[in-house]
Amino acid sequence: MEKSIxxxxxxxxxxxxKLIAPKVNDLYNQKSIDIVSKFKRMYKINVIAIVLFSFxxxxxxxxxxxxYMGIMMFFLFxxxxxxxxxxxxxxxxxxxxxxxxxxxxxxxxWTDELIAVxxxxxxxxxxxxxxxxxxxxxCGPIGGDIPGEVVVKGFVAEFxxxxxxxxxxLIFVGVMIFAMLFLALVGGRIGKWDxxxxxxxxxxxxxxxxxxxxxxxx
Amino acid sequence: xxxxxxxxxxxxxxxxxxxxxRAYTDTQEDFEDYYQExxxxxxxxxxxxxxxSKWSTWIYRLALNCCLTLIKKKKNNRQNIASDFxxxxxxxxxxxxxxxxxxxxxxxxRKLSEIDRAIILLYLEEKPYDIIAEIIGTSNxxxxxxxxxxxxxxxxxxxxxxx
Numbered sequence: 001m002e003k004s005i006x007x008x009x010x011x012x013x014x015x016x017x018k019l020i021a022p023k024v025n026d027l028y029n030q031k032s033i034d035i036v037s038k039f040k041r042m043y044k045i046n047v048i049a050i051v052l053f054s055f056x057x058x059x060x061x062x063x064x065x066x067x068y069m070g071i072m073m074f075f076l077f078x079x080x081x082x083x084x085x086x087x088x089x090x091x092x093x094x095x096x097x098x099x100x101x102x103x104x105x106x107x108x109x110w111t112d113e114l115i116a117v118x119x120x121x122x123x124x125x126x127x128x129x130x131x132x133x134x135x136x137x138x139c140g141p142i143g144g145d146i147p148g149e150v151v152v153k154g155f156v157a158e159f160x161x162x163x164x165x166x167x168x169x170l171i172f173v174g175v176m177i178f179a180m181l182f183l184a185l186v187g188g189r190i191g192k193w194d195x196x197x198x199x200x201x202x203x204x205x206x207x208x209x210x211x212x213x214x215x216x217x218x
Numbered sequence: 219x220x221x222x223x224x225x226x227x228x229x230x231x232x233x234x235x236x237x238x239x240r241a242y243t244d245t246q247e248d249f250e251d252y253y254q255e256x257x258x259x260x261x262x263x264x265x266x267x268x269x270x271s272k273w274s275t276w277i278y279r280l281a282l283n284c285c286l287t288l289i290k291k292k293k294n295n296r297q298n299i300a301s302d303f304x305x306x307x308x309x310x311x312x313x314x315x316x317x318x319x320x321x322x323x324x325x326x327x328r329k330l331s332e333i334d335r336a337i338i339l340l341y342l343e344e345k346p347y348d349i350i351a352e353i354i355g356t357s358n359x360x361x362x363x364x365x366x367x368x369x370x371x372x373x374x375x376x377x378x379x380x381x
Contacts, residue, residue, distance in 0.1 A: 005323060005372050009342040012320025013233075212258070 035209065036107050039202050040091065046198065047084045050077050069136025076128055083121060087114050101213045108206060115195060122191025127180040134176070223264070228257055231277045234343060238278075240314065241327050241335045242285040248292075256284045271352070278345070279353045282336045289332060326375040330368060337361065338368045 003011070054077030061070020090113070094106045138148035155169055156162060163170040183190075196203070228235070239252040260280055267276050315321050327335055333354065340350040347358045354361065 003319060005338075005369060005376070006342065008317070008319045008323045012315055012317040012323070013237075 035202065035206055036094075036103070039107075039111075039199065039206075042199065042202070043084075043091070044088065047081060047088065050080055050084070054078055054081070066136050066140070068139050069132055072128075072132040072135065076125070076132065080121075080125075083117065087117065101210075104206065104210050104213070108210060111199075111203065111206070115192065118191050118195055119188040122194075123184050123187040126183040126187040126190055130179060130183055223261060224257065227264070227273070228260055228277075231274055234274075234278060235281050237343070238281045238285055238336075238339055240324060241339055242289050242332070244328060246314075252285055252288055255288060256281045259284045275345075275349055275353065278340065282339075282353065286332055286336070322376060322380065323372070325380050326372050329375055329380065330371065334364070334368050334371075337364055338372070341365050341368075 054074050057077070058070050058074040061067050061073070087110075091110055094103070094110060138146075140147040152167070152169065152172075155172075156164075159169075165173050235253060235256050239249050239256060243249040243252050260277060263280060267273065271279075314324070327338060330338065337350060337354060340353060345353075347361050351358045351361045
């Protein structure tokens with residue numbers, strides 16, 4: 001008579017050494033490769049998106065007749081691309097023949113460096129972006145009235161005794177300097193927030209994995 | 219994960235974890251990955267164990283959920299996995315156990331749907347229906363009916379030596 005599935009199950013496992021648990025040692029090899037490749041993929045996509053955007057914004061700015069803003073933005077994006085190319089080069093140099101723990105630590109070192117560069121860069125980036133947009137709107141489209149001049153004329157007509165600096169009301173210059181200083185001051189934080197928005201989840205996973213592996217190594 | 223936790227809290231239940239992981243994987247490499255992932259999940263989730271059920275029941279549930287999640291992820295990553303499974307019969311990679319009938323039974327179990335695999339594993343481990351129902355999240359009656367159907371399907375597969 002054929003054995004029932006219950007009997008096969010019971011008898012099959014009686015003297016079988018296949019129920020010996022495998023070693024829990026290779027736990028993170030695949031995970032570490034996955035997390036780094038996911039980050040690399042996201043990072044490269046972001047850089048490509050910036051390249052594309054910079055080449056789109058330039059002709060578009062000429063078409064809509066605000067070329068000053070377009071040229072300044074194009075310049076800014078290309079500086080970002082150059083900085084990022086350097087960091088990608090360093091990322092590709094991480095030795096993937098290291099064991100998982102060392103590999104993740106090297107990768108973490110690289111991300112720390114990236115965050116530090118990004119934070120420093122953001123202190124210039126955001127004031128520059130503000131300046132770019134301000135001049136874009138100030139100069140307005142080519143051919144028409146210059147909106148900035150119209151505003152200044154109106155302001156001077158309203159407050160004839162206002163002190164002027166290089167043809168601009170002092171209060172305007174003061175507000176501009178204050179806004180740029182403020183953005184330079186908080187630029188680092190905005191940069192970190194921006195980085196976390198894109199890569200926060202993956203960075204938290206990375207930290208958890210390193211922490212787990214450190215406990216595993218004990 | 220500390221060695222103490224692994225030795226005292228996971229290792230005594232490693233048998234069932236191995237049996238469950240074997241039912242959801244078809245290669246040694248996948249099996250080891252699943253086993254390790256289940257152990258890691260148990261360790262990570264240990265603080266959420268509320269003693270409302272036995273530790274062993276909680277481990278069953280966690281191991282099953284973990285395997286179900288992994289198999290879904292794997293399916294998403296490799297959409298042709300289903301056809302891979304269909305094609306795998308009792309090749310060398312499936313001859314894991316010394317007992318030939320047990321190897322065949324595992325091949326048959328892998329032919330079942332993911333939930334049916336979970337139910338039959340718990341049944342074969344002689345878990346009472348109410349515990350199976352609790353783990354799967356359904357009623358005792360449903361489990362009883364489902365088990366009869368699964369056993370019939372397995373018998374058919376084994377009699378026809380799978381296909």
